[in-house]
Amino acid sequence: MRTLVGRPRVLRLIALVLAAAIWLPCVPTIYRGRSAGFVSTGALSTGAGALMVHQRALWDDPVMRRREVEPMRRSNPEWDFMGRSFDVWALANAAMRDESTPLPPSLKGRGKEDEERGSRRAEYLLMMDRIIDDTLAMQRSRGMRYFLMGYAREGKFVQQPERSQFEDGEIALMLGMRRMVEEKPEYGALQRSLVHAIVDRMTSSPTLSCESYPNECWTFCNACALAAIATSDRLDGTDHSDLFRRWVEFARTHLTDARTGLLISAYTIEGKPIYGPEGSSIWFVCHMLDVVDPAFARDQYERAKRVLKGSVGRFDYARENPRGLHGSNAIDSGVVVPGIDVSAGSTGMAFLAASTFGDREFLDGLASTMDFGGFPIQDGHGLRYAAGNQVSDAVFLYASTMGPVWERISQDSGHLDAGPRPPNSQSLGNRTDSPLSTRPIAGGSR
Amino acid sequence: MIVKSVRPLLIRALAICVLYAIANALGLRADMALLSGTIPTANASVGVMLCVVYLGLYLGAVFVAPILVIAAVIEGAVRKFGVDNEV
DSSP: OHHHHHOHHHHHHHHHHHHHHHHTTHHHHHHTTGGGGGOOSSSOOHHHHHHHHHHHHHHHOHHHHHHHHHHHHHHOHHHHHHHHHHHHHHHHHHHHHHHHSOOOGGGTTOHHHHHHHHHHHHHHHHHHHHHHHHHHHHHHHHOGGGGSOGGGGSSOOSSSSOOOHHHHHHHHHHHHHHHHHSOOHHHHHHHHHHHHHHHHHHHTSTTSOOEEETTEEEHHHHHHHHHHHHHHHHHHOOOOHHHHHHHHHHHHHHSBOTTTOOBOSEEOTTOOEEEOOOHHHHHHHHHHHTTTOHHHHHHHHHHHHHHHEEEETTEEEEBSSOTTOOOOOOGGGOOEETTTTEEHHHHHHHHHHHHHTTOHHHHHHHHHHHHHHSOEEEETTEEEETTSOHHHHHHHHHHHHOSHHHHHHHHTOOOSOOSOOOTTSOOTTTOSSOOOOOOOOOSOOO | OHHHHHHHHHHHHHHHHHHHHHHHHTTGGGGGGGGGTOOOSSOHHHHHHHHHHHHHHHHIIIIIHHHHHHHHHHHHHHHHHHHHHHO
């Protein structure tokens, strides 16, 4: 001891090393268990509620919305569109959560709570309609390329007349989810005609997929379109199970990466691969395919977890490219940390998938990472994550509200696998807790 | 005497925390949007610089400052123990 005191530099170095050994293992503990705030048990959780407040504020305050959306559009106009979709989908789940949550015994027989629920539901519906109408108006007045990246102008769509599956699929799903909460005849007619067009074009395509960009089909967009068709089947009594079966069969045999068994992200309309499996795409695809073919969706999820999940200490994250494969890491990936390949886009979408499959352990690890590296800001305008943007907050919100719509579709669908859902799937009917979730991002790398 | 010897560690920890608090007060946290690929300001290079500065201060406040404080406590205790023994 005396020797150490006499050698101050050595003493300081040892003290610093010891201090680091004490402190560093404590850091993950500080951020652990934050997912609990986003798990909705019946009604919306506090975290989901705070995210909802922010998303609603953005639609109520045009200046705030412009400030948030314009930088996002500068980076990628798709994000503006996707932010709208995720907001509508989240609102639908939130409204259905309110309907399906039994009143606590202390509030039974009181009219006030019912009134509040009724008015909240009406607000959700109003906001959904506002977003849908605004999106359709923008698409009509500015054209479909308003929401697409610049290179959509550089080539010619193979299928004519030109349409983007990216927009058709997400709009059809917005309409479908809104109708799941409450039927609206004009939206019903619009969704049926959109689904009719989507089905016509998919069945006449050699890959059973449609283009989002000139001669570029995205698994992300086609999986979303299939989910939209599933909502229409549920609402309008149609049956497209044959298309679902054929699409999944084709995807298994022609759109799968041989090394990982994961669906590739993009391909030409003739089926030539463009981009391999990507985190920012596959997690979302798993979620959408859960109402088309739950067994296939879960298989893809498990495979994705094996090659995309990473951990540092107790912080979980998702990679953009499967281990050993190098992809394009374009705009949708967000910043990718070199070496460990952490992707903001993939990590955000992983919340959605983990939430879909009730993977609480992965959710906890991701929530810790989000809390540590997402830079949450909570103020009078609700909760947002500074490391993301409006679309990532909307993704997080959707994931944290998720459950009711998917459950309703699954109750009466043309699933390829009509068997019982996995025990940890987010079934509202018998769940004790419901999905959690998060932040970022986008429709695949371009 | 003991406090004086570990003072540099404590001052550095305090400086990191003060600078981090100032960065928060100036709203630099909002510039972290860059991590998602969104450029928050019209000037991308300024955005990158602010993002890097904030990230450095954040990591400093979460990892470095507590280590400096714990190290000060350890060093102070050793010095006290060593000096006491000597006396």
